[in-house]
Amino acid sequence: MTENSSTTARAQIGVTGLAVMGSNIARNFARHGHTVALHNRSVAKTDALIAEHGGDGDFVRTETVEEFVAALQKPRRVLIMVKAGDATDSVIEELASAMEPGDIIIDGGNALYTDTIRREAALRARGLHFVGAGISGGEEGALNGPSIMPGGPKESYESLGPLLESVAAQVDGTPCCTHIGPDGAGHFVKMVHNGIEYADMQLIGEAYHLFRDALGLDAGQIADVFAEWNTGTLESYLIEITAEVLRQKDAATGQALVDVIVDAAEQKGTGRWTVKSALDLGVPVTGIAEAVFARALSGSRAQRAAAQAQGLAAGTLGDKPTDAAQFTEDIRAALYASKIVAYAQGFDQIAAGSAEYNWDLKPADLATIWRGGCIIRAQFLNRIKDAYEENPDLPSLILAPYFRESIEAGIDSWRRVVATATMLGIPVPGFASSLSYYDGLRAERLPAALTQGQRDFFGAHTYERTDRPGKFHTLWSGDRSEVQA
Numbered sequence: 001m002t003e004n005s006s007t008t009a010r011a012q013i014g015v016t017g018l019a020v021m022g023s024n025i026a027r028n029f030a031r032h033g034h035t036v037a038l039h040n041r042s043v044a045k046t047d048a049l050i051a052e053h054g055g056d057g058d059f060v061r062t063e064t065v066e067e068f069v070a071a072l073q074k075p076r077r078v079l080i081m082v083k084a085g086d087a088t089d090s091v092i093e094e095l096a097s098a099m100e101p102g103d104i105i106i107d108g109g110n111a112l113y114t115d116t117i118r119r120e121a122a123l124r125a126r127g128l129h130f131v132g133a134g135i136s137g138g139e140e141g142a143l144n145g146p147s148i149m150p151g152g153p154k155e156s157y158e159s160l161g162p163l164l165e166s167v168a169a170q171v172d173g174t175p176c177c178t179h180i181g182p183d184g185a186g187h188f189v190k191m192v193h194n195g196i197e198y199a200d201m202q203l204i205g206e207a208y209h210l211f212r213d214a215l216g217l218d219a220g221q222i223a224d225v226f227a228e229w230n231t232g233t234l235e236s237y238l239i240e241i242t243a244e245v246l247r248q249k250d251a252a253t254g255q256a257l258v259d260v261i262v263d264a265a266e267q268k269g270t271g272r273w274t275v276k277s278a279l280d281l282g283v284p285v286t287g288i289a290e291a292v293f294a295r296a297l298s299g300s301r302a303q304r305a306a307a308q309a310q311g312l313a314a315g316t317l318g319d320k321p322t323d324a325a326q327f328t329e330d331i332r333a334a335l336y337a338s339k340i341v342a343y344a345q346g347f348d349q350i351a352a353g354s355a356e357y358n359w360d361l362k363p364a365d366l367a368t369i370w371r372g373g374c375i376i377r378a379q380f381l382n383r384i385k386d387a388y389e390e391n392p393d394l395p396s397l398i399l400a401p402y403f404r405e406s407i408e409a410g411i412d413s414w415r416r417v418v419a420t421a422t423m424l425g426i427p428v429p430g431f432a433s434s435l436s437y438y439d440g441l442r443a444e445r446l447p448a449a450l451t452q453g454q455r456d457f458f459g460a461h462t463y464e465r466t467d468r469p470g471k472f473h474t475l476w477s478g479d480r481s482e483v484q485a
């Protein structure tokens with residue numbers, strides 16, 4: 001049923017921005033029995049949604065922001081699903097001018113969390129609630145149940161929570177939606193989620209590369225391996241769709257589609273934001289950073305063409321593995337171990353962000369709501385949930401018994417994969433940097449002692465000693481005796 005907005009204020013939620021994500025989430029609300037007010041800058045999208053999917057539920061068609069706001073029950077709840085950035089600011093301004101204290105504006109776009117912090121403070125000063133909500137799951141998730149990460153004031157969650165939870169994905173009867181924390185917490189967590197997604201995809205890509213170039217398998221054979229893996233500990237949405245993508249044939253050429261797609265990956269920015277934020281917080285998210293850089297390298301088409309034209313030397317290459325079954329198992333173990341490292345680093349970043357902004361983030365809650373709906377949904381998230389429920393103060397996910405044992409069981413495989421890839425000249429930045437991170441974590445003595453010596457030499461930056469407390473400086477340009485700083 002669809003009515004024009006001239007009727008009374010009866011919608012429980014309004015959605016403005018009816019492109020792919022907004023229209024699908026509006027339909028999701030309607031399918032769950034909520035009356036949804038619809039608005040889009042250009043009315044054509046509103047009409048198209050009603051024409052194609054008006055039967056999904058109870059929609060209120062509106063053209064102007066004033067009509068839109070007037071169609072909503074109080075406290076009014078409006079979900080913004082427009083292109084993140086300046087558009088979000090202008091839509092917020094229009095809405096805020098038409099809304100009243102106590103009303104709730106939700107930004108479901110991929111906003112930068114620092115923008116969300118700024119917007120929340122500005123709207124709070126005007127008596128409005130602002131909820132930055134990370135929404136993951138792409139268009140399919142938006143329609144059938146996404147993972148939702150709402151931040152903002154706790155009290156707005158009381159009125160908003162049940163509505164959002166009703167449309168979120170459900171796993172074992174638990175909605176993939178919970179209040180994350182104040183102001184920018186939801187968008188911060190969504191950003192790190194996307195960073196982890198980058199890392200996960202990069203690792204899968206490296207596994208595929210090894211199957212193709214070290215074992216000489218074709219796309220269909222590799223699809224079979226991923227499909228098989230999807231029945232074990234690696235079971236996840238990303239592994240599942242990897243098999244599907246690899247199995248897809250190109251209608252025009254009859255080749256595997258993956259073999260006719262240009263090998264230059266694009267990005268929209270959340271991976272880059274994650275790495276920038278990690279640099280500011282001082283958290284080594286090497287898995288995510290390598291994934292972002294690998295996409296950048298793949299996209300450096302002119303440089304790559306120039307390097308290939310010059311035929312850069314590969315050096316002496318090693319032999320390809322002869323035991324395909326063993327090497328397949330090695331790749332599986334390397335992928336799993338590297339994945340654990342990438343998630344451990346992502347959760348470290350979440351802990352650091354939580355401390356920096358006083359968000360009191362609960363890692364077990366995040367693992368819980370990422371089990372369904374979102375792109376990184378996986379059986380693996382249950383293990384993370386269990387690990388943090390057992391010990392909320394885990395120094396690193398790697399040290400939780402299950403993850404530690406999983407890595408230790410596959411450590412030799414992991415090393416073999418990195419060594420073999422190196423000897424075959426196959427780039428594995430994700431596998432290799434994750435292994436280096438792991439080795440760095442367990443190392444008794446890192447070369448940072450030398451770094452400190454150098455820093456003290458050129459900049460009198462001082463150092464600590466292993467044998468007594470305090471800060472020290474060596475008089476490098478004097479008699480080289482040591483003084484207490």
Ligand code: NBP
Nearest residue numbers: 017018019020021022041042081082083084087109110138
């Ligand atoms: P887009 O990001 O492509 O944005 C298109 C929408 O923004 C249209 O409704 C458009 O209105 C509106 N818009 C623009 Br552009 N500028 C505007 C302005 N100045 N004032 C008002 N409206 C404006 O849509 P999307 O792909 O559906 O994504 C929506 C949000 O969800 C984004 O923030 C995105 O990052 C996030 N997100 C997307 C995905 C995904 O898988 N696509 C997943 C998770 C989150 P018009 O019709 O009048 O041009």
